[in-house]
Amino acid sequence: xxxxxxxxxxxxxxxxxxxxxxxEQNLNHDAMYWYRQDPGQGLRLIYYSQIVNDFQKGDIAExxxxxxxxxxxxxxxxxSAQKNPTAFYLCASTMTGAFSQPQHFGDGTRLSIL
Amino acid sequence: xxxxxxxxSTLSVQEGDSAVIKCTYSDSASNYFPWYxxxxxxxxxxxxxxxxxxxxxxxxxxxxxxxxTAKHFSLHITETQPEDSAVYFCAxxxxxxQFYFGTGTSLTVIP
Numbered sequence: 001x002x003x004x005x006x007x008x009x010x011x012x013x014x015x016x017x018x019x020x021x022x023x024e025q026n027l028n029h030d031a032m033y034w035y036r037q038d039p040g041q042g043l044r045l046i047y048y049s050q051i052v053n054d055f056q057k058g059d060i061a062e063x064x065x066x067x068x069x070x071x072x073x074x075x076x077x078x079x080s081a082q083k084n085p086t087a088f089y090l091c092a093s094t095m096t097g098a099f100s101q102p103q104h105f106g107d108g109t110r111l112s113i114l
Numbered sequence: 115x116x117x118x119x120x121x122x123s124t125l126s127v128q129e130g131d132s133a134v135i136k137c138t139y140s141d142s143a144s145n146y147f148p149w150y151x152x153x154x155x156x157x158x159x160x161x162x163x164x165x166x167x168x169x170x171x172x173x174x175x176x177x178x179x180x181x182x183t184a185k186h187f188s189l190h191i192t193e194t195q196p197e198d199s200a201v202y203f204c205a206x207x208x209x210x211x212q213f214y215f216g217t218g219t220s221l222t223v224i225p
Contacts, residue, residue, distance in 0.1 A: 004157075031211050040123070042203065042217040043158075050211060090157055099165070100146035100207035105157030 002027045006091050006106035013078065013085055014114050021076045021109045023091035030096040032074035036060060037088040049074055050096055078111060086112050116141040118206050120216025127194050128224050135219045137204035138186045144206040147187050149178060152201045194223045
């Protein structure tokens with residue numbers, strides 16, 4: 001079945017540690033996104049990529065980094081510079097084209113600090 | 115940039131009643147409006163969408179209406195069932211492959 005796979009489902013970060021969240025899609029979508037979800041704040045865009053080897057900052061990129069070396073993969077690193085990383089992280093993808101298409105979401109990674 | 119506002123933040127209805135969630139947007143260039151349902155611990159799932167060349171779209175118990183002049187769109191769920199209980203998000207997009215989300219509505223259907 002086609003879809004988006006996020007791993008791990010739960011992740012714990014120690015002080016000063018970088019952690020990487022995985023996102024893989026087999027939908028052959030060009031565009032991929034990372035969102036952060038906090039209670040009562042909806043989905044806030046961290047980074048997005050519309051093509052391999054290219055990505056753009058979203059509204060809350062500080063303390064995060066990404067790479068897009070393969071079309072199907074868009075990992076997110078939460079660095080030690082992100083002082084409040086506890087949140088639910090969602091990865092999404094969509095086809096690109098003249099008209100917007102629905103985003104498909106993974107089932108998220110819940111990150112907590114120890 | 116685009117600003118999407120969503121109301122109410124919480125909504126409780128009796129089973130069998132209707133539920134309505136409303137969103138407004140600010141950018142007149144937005145032309146695609148999806149609605150997502152998110153269950154606890156899961157990612158959002160698309161339930162219905164509408165493009166700016168259409169005023170209304172219906173899929174069984176779910177309908178969406180769009181008023182481009184007033185820049186608002188609404189989700190209507192009829193004959194609600196307990197399994198409709200979830201968080202619902204509206205979004206707006208302007209063909210630039212960027213999506214702007216509302217803050218969500220937590221719907222509870224009381225049996």
